Amino acid sequence: MNVSISTDTPERCTVRVQGEVDAYTAVDLEKALAGPLESKATRFVVDLSRVTYLSSAGLRVLLHVHQVLEKRGGQARLFGLVPPVRKVFEMAGFDRVLRIVGSSEEAAGD
Amino acid sequence: MPTPHDIWKPSPDDRPGPAWQHLCAALLFGVVGTVIGSLGLATFTIGPSISAFSPASTLQIIGGMWFGLWGVASGLVIGIGSDLLSNGAGGPGSAMAHVPSHLALSVLTAWVFRRRRLDPSLPTARERYTFIAVGGLLSSVLAALLTQLALLTTHNLTDLWQTAPILLLWTVSSAGCAVLFGVPLLTFFSPLITGSPLFCKSWLGTSRPFRLSDLSGSNLTLAGQLLVAIGAAGLVPIMVLSVTGVFFHGSIGHPFRTLLPLMLNLSFFLSLVVTGAAVLSVRRRVAELTDGARRVGAGDLAHVVPEGQDELSRLVQTFNAMAMDLLGSRARLHRLMVQQEHQVKELEIAGRLLEEYLPCPTPTVPNFEFAARVLLPHRVGGDFYDFIPLPGGQLGIVVGDVCGKGVPAALFMGLSKSLIRVYSTQRFSEPEPLLALNRFLTDSNPASMFLTAFHGLLDPFTRTLTYVNAGHPPPLLVRGNGGPVEPLEGTGIVIGIQADPELSRAVVRLEVGDVLVIYSDGVTESTNTKRELFGEQRLSELVTRHASESAPRLVAIVAEEVSAFAVGQPEEDDLTVVVVRCTGAEPPVASDRDSRLHLVATRENLGQVRQFVRESATALGAAEDDVADLVLAVDEAATNVVVHGYQGAGEIDVVIAREGDRLVARLTDSASIFDPTAVPVDDPERATRELRGGGRGILLMQKTLDELVHRPGPGGGNELTLVKRLSSPAPH
Incomplete structure (x- = not known):
């Protein structure tokens, strides 16, 4: 798994995840996100288009992001989910909790 | 009521009695007849040979019928004795002259009755008419003719016409007496005589020997006692009178010599007849009671014997009450039996329901083939097996044998089988079903029942059998590659006796062609007529020999072999055979x-x-x-x-x-x-x-x-x- 984070504006950063997110790699993902989460950013644009696999451990990390941002009035927007990954979100009911949008523009916009 | 045929036919108990007994009876009968005859001769002497001897000639006829040749002899005694005692009423020599007619009277009727097997107690019209015709008329006519023939030679009676009225009177008198006295005497007393050892079925008598104890009160019939009493009471005065009559012969006036003895004679017969009637009435009452007892004994408890007012009525009342009591207790017994039958039936139904509620259809598992059979000789029993399909494709295989037999064992079996199934499929703190069952049984098992059981968990994917053997005969694992037979030995003690037993698991891997035979001790403990056990060795060899057969066929082979081995021996124990075969025909695993x-x-x-x-x-x-x-x-x-x-x-x-x-x-x-x-x-x-x-x-x-x-x-x-x-x- 690879993760790259770019800070677009002080309020917004873009997170690109690539590869498989399981209990092993989720630890790395969580570590990588720890810094941006401590910043003042209120909008996380999460690009999951190159995530081929995601297990409950990955869901847990994303939930953590969602909760932290929500607390400071912000939001994480996820986009580009491939069907197997989208299915995992749906099975777990996360599609109703996390904001999943259709494009990067939508994810970045207001 | 005995038929005429029965009267004369010797029964298996009959043995010829000793001669002295018949001699005594004949003598007694002869003396009675002699006294009666002598009185008759002494009282009425109408003319030559015409006298009141006729009542005695009735006894002559009866004597031959009852006592055979002994009776014939007593008939001669009656005739000759009476003549001598009455001082030769018919003149000197008349005693001997009458011998042929006495013989005719004694012999003729007795011969006819024996010949035609007629009952002397004259139960039917046929017997009564035969007696009147032969005993009354024919004997009298013959006797009269013979007497007259004798008198013609001894009394110089040359003119037969002169004697014709005498002949007629003689005949009428003799026949009249035979009917008047003979019919009641035979009717009333023949049953007593024919039932006694004195009765002569053949001419010289066939009966069991007379014993002195026959005369004791409890052995002599009521009628017999009456007869003895009347005989003794009537005989003594008549003998006294006859002796005095003879003594006063010639010196006492006519009225005493004629009327008084005649009256006594008649009263004696009358008393005999009255007594006979009373005896017959008693016999009828006894017969009613006997018949009642027979019918009650045969099950007709509602039968009521007429009670009446006589001395027997209390006995009859007691008898009827007894029958009523029996009726009551029979009804109670019947209710109990119906109840018990009902209970047994219910238990049987319970046993069958148990079987139906606990189905174990042969499972379908890839790579494996199964077959099982339980033989319960008593319909309900303690053997059981079960295939328990488990989630994930695994299969529980259980074979158990509950101690004891019959319905209790069957119920305990049902409980054990159900619990093993429940413990296998539900989640409990104790994962091993047999241990869970053991805990249940040791916690609450007041009847102290126990069972041996084998529980195997077959995993078709890994082809492993994880098993627990609680005191069960070790199942035999026959390897398809010809390796030695491996008994899956016990891994712990029987279920239900120890709270926390050492019951470990063992694992065995099954290869293609392997056959596992799980069985109950009914197989190995079957015995043949030489009292040899079927045994593990024989089973092992049998399965090895037929290891390539299909599982159902193998089960059939084992069952047939055991049955053939134990032929002629009672099937006592339940018998269970379960065969698991690793066919490997369709490998579900990629490899x-x-x-x-x-x-x-x-x-x-x-x-x-x-x-x-x-x-x-x-x-x-x-x-x-x-x-x-x-x-x-x-x-x-x-x-x-x-x-x-x-x-x-x-x-x-x-x-x-x-x-x-x-x-x-x-x-x-x-x-x-x-x-x-x-x-x-x-x-x-x-x-x-x-x-x-x-x-x-x-x-x-x-x-x-x-x-x-x-x-x-x-x-x-x-x-x-x-x-x-x-x-x-x-x-x-």
Whole structure:
């Protein structure tokens, strides 16, 4: 798994995840996100288009992001989910909790 | 009522009595007749040979009928004695002159009755008319003719016409007496005589020997006692009178000599007849009572004997009351029997229902073939077997033998079988069903019943049988490769006697061609006529010889062989045979090499697990979506093992197999027990909102899988079976 984070504006950063997110790699993902989460950013644009696999451990990390941002009035927007990954979100009911949008523009916009 | 034929036919008890007994009877009879005859001769002497002897001639006739030749002899005594005693009423020599007529009277009727087998007690008109015709008329006419013939020579009676009226009077008098006295005498007293040892069935008598004890009160019939009493009472005065009559002969005036003895004579007969009637009445009452007793004995308890007012009425009342009591107790007994029958039937139905409620259809498991048979000689018994299909494709195989027999054993069997099934399929703190059953039985088993049992858990994917043998005869594992027969020895003591027994598990791996025979002791303990046991050796050889047969055929062979061995011996014990055969005809596993992954359980290795599952499932023909689902589920399961299971380092074993349209993954570890199916995921909302809320992974497993089964592993650890039904099974 690879993760790259770019800070677009002080309020917004873009997170690109690539590869498989399981209990092993989720630890790395969580570590990588720890810094941006401590910043003042209120909008996380999460690009999951190159995530081929995601297990409950990955869901847990994303939930953590969602909760932290929500607390400071912000939001994480996820986009580009491939069907197997989208299915995992749906099975777990996360599609109703996390904001999943259709494009990067939508994810970045207001 | 005896038929005439019965009267004369000697019974098996009859033996010729001693002569003295018949001699005494004949003498007594002769003396009575002599006295009567002499009185008659002494009173009425109308003319030459015309006298009142006729009552005595009636006794002559009867004597021959009752006492045979002894009676004939007494008839002669009567005639000759009477003549002598009455001082030769007919003149000197008349005594001898009358001998032919006495003989005729004594012999003729007796001969006819014996010849035609007629009953002397004259029960029917045929006998009565025969007696009147032969005993009355024919004998009298013959006797009269013979007498006159004799008198013609001794009394110089030259003119037959002169004697004709005498002849007629003689005949009428004799025949009249025979009818008047003979018919009642025979009717009343013949039954007494023919029932006694004195009665002569042949001319010289056939009967059992007379014993002195026959005269004692309890042995002599009531009628017999009356007869003796009347005879003694009547005989003495008549003898006295006759002696005085003879003594006063010639010196006493006419009235005494004629009327008084005549009156006495008649009164004697009258008393005999009256007594006879009374005796007959008593006999009739006794007969009613006897008949009643017979009918009551035959079951007609409602029969009531007429009670009457006589001395027997109290006996009859008691008898009727007894019959009523019997009727009451019979009704009670009947009710009880009906009740008991009902109970037995109910128990039998219960036993059958038990069988029907506890079905164990032969299971279908790839790679394996099963067959079973239980023979219960007493319909309900303590042997049982069960095939318990378990989630994840595993199969529980149980064979048990409950101690004891009959309905209690059957009920206990039903309980044990049900509990084993429940303990196998439900989740309990004790994972081994036999141990759980043991705990139940040792906690609450007032009847102290126990059972031997074998429980095997067959995993068709790994071809392993994990078994517990609680005191059961060791099942025989006959190897398909010709290796030695392996008995699966006991791993602990019988179930139900010890609270926490040492009951360990053992594992055996089955190869293609292997045959496992699980049986009850009814097989090996069958005995033949030489009292030899069928034994384990014989069974082992038999199964080895027929190891290539199909499972049903093998069960039939064992059952037939045992039955042939024990032929002629009573079937006592229940008999159970269960055969498990590893056919290996349709391997559901891609191959052991390809579908088995063994690695150290770490987070790093989760990727390898997923890759292995993805490749194996794809190779087994699963569609992409199904593969993805199984990969996710196995990943979540493996994550649990890594995160929650092992505290330190550990290993994990993954097997993927396909069974029809089902994809099965088996995860085995040796970590501490962790049952994902026991984690509540009843609140998915909470799982999505809270970070620490557990169960997200398990929720995903439940969503992706069709079955998820956790079982403690045979040697500790966990065994998790994940089943995914293929959405569009590709041909495999």
